[in-house]
Amino acid sequence: MTMPPPGPQQPYPAGPPPQYQAPKKKKVWPWILGGVILIFILFIGGCMALFGGVANEIDKESKRTVEVTYRVTGDGGPVSVTYSDANFNISQDTEVPLPWEKEVTIDGLGKTASLTATNNFQAATGSTVTCEILVDGAVKYTNTASGPAASASCSGDVG
Known part of the structure; x- marks a missing residue:
């Protein structure tokens, strides 16, 4: 058996063979968009949790009360006493004999x-006059002044 002589070669058809289909490309942008949305939701949730915790602590602190004792002593005659109480209200007692003492409740931030x-x-x-602010029975602030019309002033944070 003899083989026929080679003849002109057949050209290949352009493009893939009819039974071959190119694989579909998977779209990446929905995954990226979903990741960005997820990060945004987690960020907003974290901020809400943080601010919610801070707001809760502020609310607790504003409702907490502190018992404060004001005390005035001295060796002079009657004195005028000015003091703050809850909500920064200012009160004044005039011509009070010494020693003088007053208990108040302080609240708020x-x-x-x-x-x-x-x-x-x-x-x-x-003659001297001495003011004292006591918190839980311990002197927190004190000041002394002497002479006519002399003022002893005490103030500060008691929280």
């Missing part, structure tokens, strides 16, 4: 106490 005691104008030259 800024737990600040203020006390001023002033000798009257007829006080002797060497």
